[in-house]
Amino acid sequence: xxxxxxxxxxxxxxxxxxxxxxxxxxxxxxxxxxxxxxxxxxxxxxxxxxxxxxxxxxxxxxxxxxxxxxxxxxxxxxxxxxxxxxxxxxxxxxxxxxxxxxxxxxxxxxxxxxxxxxxxxxxxxxxxxxxxxxxxxxxxxxxxxxxxxxxxxxxxxxxxxxxxxxxxxxxxxxxxxxxxxxxxxxxxxxxxxxxxxxxxxxxxxxxxxxxxxxxxxxxxxxxxxxx
Ligand code: CO
Numbered sequence: 001x002x003x004x005x006x007x008x009x010x011x012x013x014x015x016x017x018x019x020x021x022x023x024x025x026x027x028x029x030x031x032x033x034x035x036x037x038x039x040x041x042x043x044x045x046x047x048x049x050x051x052x053x054x055x056x057x058x059x060x061x062x063x064x065x066x067x068x069x070x071x072x073x074x075x076x077x078x079x080x081x082x083x084x085x086x087x088x089x090x091x092x093x094x095x096x097x098x099x100x101x102x103x104x105x106x107x108x109x110x111x112x113x114x115x116x117x118x119x120x121x122x123x124x125x126x127x128x129x130x131x132x133x134x135x136x137x138x139x140x141x142x143x144x145x146x147x148x149x150x151x152x153x154x155x156x157x158x159x160x161x162x163x164x165x166x167x168x169x170x171x172x173x174x175x176x177x178x179x180x181x182x183x184x185x186x187x188x189x190x191x192x193x194x195x196x197x198x199x200x201x202x203x204x205x206x207x208x209x210x211x212x213x214x215x216x217x218x219x220x221x222x223x224x225x226x227x
């Protein structure tokens with residue numbers, strides 16, 4: 001019979017907490033007074049991409065926001081609030097946008113599948129498909145197109161982060177803040193750096209130009225770098 005109370009998870013938690021305390025008896029006491037994470041992770045909700053686990057960090061090391069297809073939408077106050085607190089209060093030094101290959105949300109958009117409310121959220125992926133249609137149709141099979149789109153989505157979200165007023169203000173004040181684009185392979189457990197590591201408006205403009213050149217993005221779509 002299945003347990004209604006999830007006793008198994010609670011038992012696993014007790015074992016986990018005890019193992020950490022065995023290593024460092026003061027670990028939780030020290031953490032209870034403050035958090036000073038250096039990283040903000042923005043990733044997909046996918047159960048196969050457990051952010052702190054896959055970079056082997058402990059509680060207290062990373063501030064986290066996850067949603068379907070790791071998107072940073074300009075008017076999403078949930079994500080913006082996380083970013084604001086991370087940048088202005090916690091003063092994280094790095095924002096990592098991490099996508100993953102084989103993302104189900106991105107595949108649903110690519111195949112134009114319908115699941116209800118979430119279709120509206122995934123419209124943002126459709127926008128990316130439309131903007132990069134020439135580049136994406138150059139891939140012969142669906143799997144390579146999906147992987148390319150998963151990477152493009154990370155780059156687009158890195159740009160969305162960098163175009164945000166919070167990031168611009170931090171950079172204008174001289175605050176040390178670097179935005180990274182990574183992608184994770186569910187099939188091998190490894191992270192890849194997509195080589196978009198941006199710490200200034202100029203680096204953002206250069207990265208956007210490089211992507212536009214690589215993908216044949218219409219000039220209209222890469223104009224303007226300020227929010
Ligand atoms: Co996903």
